[in-house]
Amino acid sequence: MAKDTQFVSQIADIERDFPQWYTDVVLKTKLVDYGPVKGTMVIRPYGYAIWENIQRELDARFRETGCENAYFPLLIPMSYMTKEAEHVEGFAPEVAVVTHAGGEKLAEPLCIRPTSETIIGSMYSKWIQSYRDLPVVMNQWCNVMRWEKTTRPFLRTSEFLWQEGHSVHASEEEAMARTLQMLRVYEEFARDCLSMPVLTGRKTEKEKFAGAVATFGMEAMMHDGKSLQAGTTHYLGQNFSKSFDIRFLDSDGSLKYGYTTSFGVSTRLIGAIIMTHGDQRGLVLPPVVAPVQAVIVPIASKKEGVTEACRALKERLARTGIRVKLDDSDNSPGWKFNEWEMKGVPVRIELGPRDLEGGKMLVCRRDTLEKSEIFLDAAEEGISALLKQIAVQMYEAAAARMRKRIVGAQTAEQLLNGVNGGNFVRAGWCGCRECEDKVKEFAQATARVLAEENDAQTCVVCGKKAAHTVIFARAY
Amino acid sequence: MAKDTQFVSQIADIERDFPQWYTDVVLKTKLVDYGPVKGTMVIRPYGYAIWENIQRELDARFRETGCENAYFPLLIPMSYMTKEAEHVEGFAPEVAVVTHAGGEKLAEPLCIRPTSETIIGSMYSKWIQSYRDLPVVMNQWCNVMRWEKTTRPFLRTSEFLWQEGHSVHASEEEAMARTLQMLRVYEEFARDCLSMPVLTGRKTEKEKFAGAVATFGMEAMMHDGKSLQAGTTHYLGQNFSKSFDIRFLDSDGSLKYGYTTSFGVSTRLIGAIIMTHGDQRGLVLPPVVAPVQAVIVPIASKKEGVTEACRALKERLARTGIRVKLDDSDNSPGWKFNEWEMKGVPVRIELGPRDLEGGKMLVCRRDTLEKSEIFLDAAEEGISALLKQIAVQMYEAAAARMRKRIVGAQTAEQLLNGVNGGNFVRAGWCGCRECEDKVKEFAQATARVLAEENDAQTCVVCGKKAAHTVIFARAY
Numbered sequence: 007m008a009k010d011t012q013f014v015s016q017i018a019d020i021e022r023d024f025p026q027w028y029t030d031v032v033l034k035t036k037l038v039d040y041g042p043v044k045g046t047m048v049i050r051p052y053g054y055a056i057w058e059n060i061q062r063e064l065d066a067r068f069r070e071t072g073c074e075n076a077y078f079p080l081l082i083p084m085s086y087m088t089k090e091a092e093h094v095e096g097f098a099p100e101v102a103v104v105t106h107a108g109g110e111k112l113a114e115p116l117c118i119r120p121t122s123e124t125i126i127g128s129m130y131s132k133w134i135q136s137y138r139d140l141p142v143v144m145n146q147w148c149n150v151m152r153w154e155k156t157t158r159p160f161l162r163t164s165e166f167l168w169q170e171g172h173s174v175h176a177s178e179e180e181a182m183a184r185t186l187q188m189l190r191v192y193e194e195f196a197r198d199c200l201s202m203p204v205l206t207g208r209k210t211e212k213e214k215f216a217g218a219v220a221t222f223g224m225e226a227m228m229h230d231g232k233s234l235q236a237g238t239t240h241y242l243g244q245n246f247s248k249s250f251d252i253r254f255l256d257s258d259g260s261l262k263y264g265y266t267t268s269f270g271v272s273t274r275l276i277g278a279i280i281m282t283h284g285d286q287r288g289l290v291l292p293p294v295v296a297p298v299q300a301v302i303v304p305i306a307s308k309k310e311g312v313t314e315a316c317r318a319l320k321e322r323l324a325r326t327g328i329r330v331k332l333d334d335s336d337n338s339p340g341w342k343f344n345e346w347e348m349k350g351v352p353v354r355i356e357l358g359p360r361d362l363e364g365g366k367m368l369v370c371r372r373d374t375l376e377k378s379e380i381f382l383d384a385a386e387e388g389i390s391a392l393l394k395q396i397a398v399q400m401y402e403a404a405a406a407r408m409r410k411r412i413v414g415a416q417t418a419e420q421l422l423n424g425v426n427g428g429n430f431v432r433a434g435w436c437g438c439r440e441c442e443d444k445v446k447e448f449a450q451a452t453a454r455v456l457a458e459e460n461d462a463q464t465c466v467v468c469g470k471k472a473a474h475t476v477i478f479a480r481a482y
Numbered sequence: 483m484a485k486d487t488q489f490v491s492q493i494a495d496i497e498r499d500f501p502q503w504y505t506d507v508v509l510k511t512k513l514v515d516y517g518p519v520k521g522t523m524v525i526r527p528y529g530y531a532i533w534e535n536i537q538r539e540l541d542a543r544f545r546e547t548g549c550e551n552a553y554f555p556l557l558i559p560m561s562y563m564t565k566e567a568e569h570v571e572g573f574a575p576e577v578a579v580v581t582h583a584g585g586e587k588l589a590e591p592l593c594i595r596p597t598s599e600t601i602i603g604s605m606y607s608k609w610i611q612s613y614r615d616l617p618v619v620m621n622q623w624c625n626v627m628r629w630e631k632t633t634r635p636f637l638r639t640s641e642f643l644w645q646e647g648h649s650v651h652a653s654e655e656e657a658m659a660r661t662l663q664m665l666r667v668y669e670e671f672a673r674d675c676l677s678m679p680v681l682t683g684r685k686t687e688k689e690k691f692a693g694a695v696a697t698f699g700m701e702a703m704m705h706d707g708k709s710l711q712a713g714t715t716h717y718l719g720q721n722f723s724k725s726f727d728i729r730f731l732d733s734d735g736s737l738k739y740g741y742t743t744s745f746g747v748s749t750r751l752i753g754a755i756i757m758t759h760g761d762q763r764g765l766v767l768p769p770v771v772a773p774v775q776a777v778i779v780p781i782a783s784k785k786e787g788v789t790e791a792c793r794a795l796k797e798r799l800a801r802t803g804i805r806v807k808l809d810d811s812d813n814s815p816g817w818k819f820n821e822w823e824m825k826g827v828p829v830r831i832e833l834g835p836r837d838l839e840g841g842k843m844l845v846c847r848r849d850t851l852e853k854s855e856i857f858l859d860a861a862e863e864g865i866s867a868l869l870k871q872i873a874v875q876m877y878e879a880a881a882a883r884m885r886k887r888i889v890g891a892q893t894a895e896q897l898l899n900g901v902n903g904g905n906f907v908r909a910g911w912c913g914c915r916e917c918e919d920k921v922k923e924f925a926q927a928t929a930r931v932l933a934e935e936n937d938a939q940t941c942v943v944c945g946k947k948a949a950h951t952v953i954f955a956r957a958y
Contacts, residue, residue: 041605042558042562042601043557043592048554054550055550058551075534076524077530079519079523081627081641082518083519098585099585102580104578104581104594105579105580106581107577107579108575108631109629116519132515151557165555165557
């Protein structure tokens with residue numbers, strides 16, 4: 007127990023200093039490290055494995071919707087960025103610029119993609135001729151760069167990994183349907199793979215993507231009650247098709263501009279997982295994306311048969327498709343318990359001479375720390391079922407926490423008290439930018455999404471008639 | 483047949499104008515397109531799917547060798563590049579440089595990675611303390627940038643996708659063993675997944691990687707008899723560990739520099755596939771990495787039962803894990819035959835009323851254009867077996883072509899005649915740089931690899947004693 011205490015003390019207190027807890031956890035579990043250039047991160051194998059699992063799950067869902075993967079160039083001519091007025095205004099201050107290459111000064115500076123609407127739009131313009139070519143729905147998994155002043159691993163770094171989907175449609179309706187479809191894909195993915203409840207909805211004009219007609223977001227509640235924008239989908243109308251001349255000959259013989267969308271999630275999701283589920287002992291990883299789903303710790307491993315039994319169990323579980331690790335290192339069982347708890351492995355299996363005698367193994371859930379026994383004969387079914395159960399119950403627990411922490415407010419004071427108490431605040435808003443800005447000033451909170459139903463009477467700031475009910479929160 | 487002729491004529495003659503044939507094929511099959519910035523490419527879905535299949539197959543093989551994936555930053559401080567003298571000399575002329583970001587001039591210019599030995603070395607230096615931490619073997623799938631004067635899609639572009647593996651070992655022996663192990667992994671992958679025979683061996687000092695002690699390459703023979711470097715592995719000795727201070731406390735208590743390696747293949751492999759197997763009709767894709775392995779073309783599709791039978795067949799094949807496409811478009815069967823032949827789909831299945839009556843389907847191999855019948859009842863086993871057979875026979879055919887076109891030379895004239903005839907030339911070399919340069923001058927050929935056994939008597943240039951037997955060839 008002394009060891010345990012010592013160990014836990016290495017991670018800052020999750021309630022008293024959440025930012026430091028986060029930094030301690032991401033570094034000590036070797037998810038990530040700081041890169042040599044300010045604001046960059048190195049995603050270490052344990053962190054990258056989470057990203058690979060996210061990719062695999064999301065990619066399969068994208069394909070089901072008829073989305074194809076492709077790869078577009080990293081460097082975008084600066085003149086492309088300026089073709090869509092709002093877009094350049096939003097992104098120009100954050101771009102990294104290549105001015106020299108191959109030992110020479112470039113005729114036109116190139117920017118490293120902060121997002122690829124412009125360059126993909128220019129290719130779509132070339133590829134799309136007829137309504138028969140539509141819809142086009144492509145996605146790329148790639149790196150992007152946005153030069154940020156304040157950075158934190160996974161949450162905000164100058165370079166990050168993401169996927170960006172881009173589609174073109176013949177009609178506004180179809181494009182809007184795709185925008186909402188992808189929002190649903192993200193929401194279901196968050197629930198089923200990350201055990202993470204989210205609020206989805208339309209963003210305000212102030213919070214929308216630079217160049218979009220409408221942006222929809224999914225917001226997740228972090229341990230400290232702040233919101234994290236975990237994914238967005240954008241209905242771009244004809245803004246980019248007009249800037250990049252994406253036109254098609256329609257079935258009626260007329261030439262029309264297409265309607266485009268884009269949608270993306272990034273390595274930020276890893277930060278969302280950490281801050282949704284983590285506890286004082288460290289990470290609590292959702293089973294579907296955990297790099298290691300079950301770890302076997304041998305007890306009294308020098309006793310006859312223990313090592314062999316652990317190895318055989320590992321083989322059996324691996325064959326079932328469970329990502330299992332046998333920790334047969336020289337460290338003590340207690341040390342291993344701490345280590346794998348900190349690393350958030352969903353299930354720990356303890357196997358020693360007494361368990362073998364009884365034909366059982368002891369399993370300990372990371373999320374609830376509950377222990378139970380499973381018959382060795384039924385190890386595959388038992389562990390598979392337990393992992394599924396953990397995924398569902400982690401979601402339910404997080405959803406219950408979130409529900410409790412969404413509070414209503416009729417007045418500015420109530421709103422402030424709400425966010426000060428670590429809550430999302432549901433409140434009426436007249437719809438004007440001035441009131442939105444005031445919320446930011448007095449409560450450091452922003453409009454995360456518009457609620458689907460407007461059940462508020464008056465604006466929480468000015469008291470005029472409420473045009474929308476808004477979820478306000480402080481945000482990452 | 484008129485259509486067929488017309489169609490074929492759209493692709494330049496493979497014997498008379500191979501470069502134009504290549505350009506025609508990569509563009510018309512929609513593998514790739516030119517990006518807006520000179521020297522860049524857009525990898526379209528049909529091309530990217532090949533890359534995804536390459537990634538899946540290689541990644542599984544890497545994991546079996548104990549390699550873990552990670553992700554390191556795109557931007558490298560210029561000062562890092564200059565720490566290893568040969569390295570900077572080799573890469574500095576090709577780098578793209580970021581001088582401005584976030585609206586400001588950077589204090590230190592950053593270069594977009596042309597390769598990541600330097601930045602990964604700097605992280606390894608931080609992570610590795612003890613011999614217990616070794617070996618470290620990591621890989622990343624990423625984009626890199628090398629500003630080239632002359633570019634061609636897949637073969638040489640300013641940005642390309644690749645994997646780069648980087649390892650650190652406690653001893654020279656272990657590092658060299660890893661270097662050779664990865665060369666074998668590449669060679670077996672080329673054989674089993676790309677049906678592509680390669681020659682492997684050590685590179686000369688002139689041809690080695692900038693900063694390596696020794697480079698090993700695999701070279702593939704293209705349709706025109708030129709060689710394409712399809713993958714390389716590098717034994718880096720202590721060059722980078724000394725430049726980046728990668729030291730470890732050994733078991734004897736002394737502080738030692740590690741021995742490092744690196745290894746990589748890129749989207750160039752797609753070019754290698756095209757130019758190894760392609761023919762006058764277009765692509766011939768190896769079954770293991772073909773995006774579509776079998777295409778079903780309905781014959782007389784308006785006749786009763788044909789469409790239903792084709793759909794049912796597609797479902798059955800897909801369930802077996804075969805990547806199958808049903809072309810139920812309005813185009814004529816003849817048009818479809820041409821289209822899918824050009825796109826290199828390994829197996830075409832024709833299914834019409836007569837086939838259905840006989841309980842059979844007609845299958846046509848893309849590689850040999852041979853036709854045969856398979857019982858519909860045994861479609862899954864039949865097509866799976868055929869795909870395996872095609873993979874093996876494509877390899878054997880390519881290997882036979884290559885063997886025939888490796889000729890010996892005792893004199894400079896014979897060497898020149900050999901490469902003029904579209905051959906690889908096996909010849910003695912004294913080992914001096916001057917003679918190597920002369921071969922380049924008079925035959926435009928380079929030393930591709932050193933043969934494992936030296937069975938030559940004299941240098942093909944100067945006539946002195948041969949230190950090595952070399953495979954000379956013109957190269958991409």
